[in-house]
């Protein structure tokens with residue numbers, strides 16, 4: 001069963017900005033997905049729609065089997081409270097609120113009694129390696145620790161789907177690696193995890209990479225067994241050997257996906273998706289495959 | 298969401314911004330304190346009066362000589378006090394009579410410096426009828442009432458500079474030396490005694506030219522039968538001219554005097570109300586700033602699964618708590634101010650329950666009104682917009 005199923009989804013912001021155009025994307029239960037793309041391409045918009053924080057202008061979004069468009073605010077909130085966890089680039093921890101209370105708030109709206117919330121919060125903090133920081137407040141925590149508190153808050157309710165918008169964006173590489181390790185661990189435990197990242201090395205280590213460009217979505221898997229969702233509608237032939245979009249992307253060690261240890265990965269094959277129509281099916285990097293936006297970075 | 302959780306979530310916003318909470322709660326507290334203190338002080342004053350009236354009794358009636366159509370004074374009959382004493386329901390009756398004489402500290406004081414003090418002939422049962430007492434010395438007895446003895450009213454003694462009673466203390470009264478037998482305590486029900494020098498009825502008739510006609514008859518009644526006695530009193534003390542008798546209940550005058558400052562109370566209450574209104578505007582302002590500042594928190598809570606209603610409830614609760622905090626502080630402050638003032642006046646402390654309940658009710662209304670718009674605004678904020686703040 002799919003955790004998220006988006007079909008022909010568009011999101012046009014007031015003022016006429018098309019942040020997402022006719023995007024189709026399915027995330028299966030327990031899948032680990034990286035979302036990449038240049039700044040302003042619509043990644044956050046995609047994540048918000050998948051997390052029911054926003055409603056599409058057109059198209060349908062199903063989360064945990066429920067049609068988001070048909071749900072009331074109350075039902076949507078329940079869905080978020082019980083089935084979806086979010087991690088943001090800004091940690092969003094309240095000033096003066098202890099780690100334990102912050103994490104316990106992750107269960108507040110699911111109707112869990114306070115005692116159980118706090119017990120579960122302590123457990124979740126232990127899972128992220130912060131058992132010794134329960135009563136610390138944000139200003140007493142390092143950036144990496146803060147993000148781990150935010151991750152604990154997102155997973156305290158054991159959601160079916162975890163959405164992370166640049167969770168390592170504000171962290172140094174070692175703290176970032178800790179957080180990524182947590183997320184991939186969750187995926188191993190059966191949670192569907194979607195991570196937006198600008199870190200190409202990190203994305204390359206994921207079993208599936210969704211690429212967003214100018215509001216259009218394409219996807220790939222290392223073994224090429226699945227076609228890009230939007231590529232189908234664009235008439236792109238589904239074939240193996242998708243390649244990095246950037247010439248400077250290095251292939252990862254053969255057949256090893258250390259971060260996830262996911263069985264579906266095939267030798268030689270975890271790569272970034274390319275914008276539709278630009279990548280030759282033979283798997284060689286195109287010389288001009290970098291977009292202006294990416295090059296500018 | 299459980300009410301306890303809603304309370305906790307509402308309180309978090311307050312706990313993490315203590316100074317701002319203190320200041321905006323202070324605005325409410327000042328308004329509430331002002332109103333509670335105004336109500337409390339006037340209630341304490343009334344309680345003091347009630348206590349005073351209960352001590353001196355409200356069952357005293359007076360029948361005084363009145364005036365006829367021509368404006369001439371109509372004296373009461375000589376037997377008026379005895380007649381009044383026979384009315385059923387009267388427990389005691391007595392009288393005073395005006396004596397045309399003046400009292401001085403010594404015989405060297407010029408005759409004009411009377412200090413507006415009067416000389417009155419008093420029956421020996423006067424003090425018992427009034428339930429009054431002497432501050433020092435003794436009251437007139439049948440024996441001293443025939444002699445050159447005088448009892449001074451409280452103010453008279455002060456104005457004459459007499460502080461002790463006894464055989465050595467004398468005043469010059471109607472051209473003769475009178476020994477001061479006693480000094481009265483203030484008589485709230487018969488304030489005319491406070492500015493008088495009281496001599497015995499016989500000595501006044503014999504040596505001071507008193508005609509023996511009482512000018513005011515005092516009766517103490519059975520409290521249950523006061524109105525019947527009142528109806529009969531004028532007719533009984535002066536059957537020939539009941540319309541020329543002035544009947545009064547001194548405790549009424551006392552109560553009326555205290556009630557006179559009710560307008561002032563209303564004015565002060567109005568000022569307190571204005572302060573409260575200003576405090577309410579402060580709370581609304583704080584809440585609006587709070588919502589603006591905490592957009593990210595709102596977005597996060599929506600992402601954690603808060604419904605619009607729960608976000609609305611959170612800020613509404615916060616506003617209620619904020620003003621309730623101010624209200625509680627205000628009631629405490631108001632009671633404290635009342636306590637200090639009442640202690641200074643020697644009054645009992647009385648803050649009516651309705652003022653305290655009303656204060657709490659007012660803060661709930663204010664907090665609700667002030668928090669409504671910010672709460673609705675917080676709830677309307679789209680989650681994605683809130684998160685991007």
Ligand SMILES: Nc1ncnc2c1ncn2[C@@H]1O[C@H](COP(=O)(O)OP(=O)(O)OP(=O)(O)O)[C@@H](O)[C@H]1O
Nearest residue numbers: 013014015017019038039040041042043044045046
């Ligand atoms: N509320 C909004 N109103 C109007 N336009 C918006 C709004 N939010 C986003 N956009 C526009 O939609 C486009 C996609 O935005 P989005 O935030 O999804 O990009 P992104 O891929 O997450 O970028 P980044 O990597 O910089 O976070 C951008 O062009 C942005 O300017």
Ligand SMILES: [Mg+2]
Nearest residue numbers: 043044045165
């Ligand atoms: Mg973004």
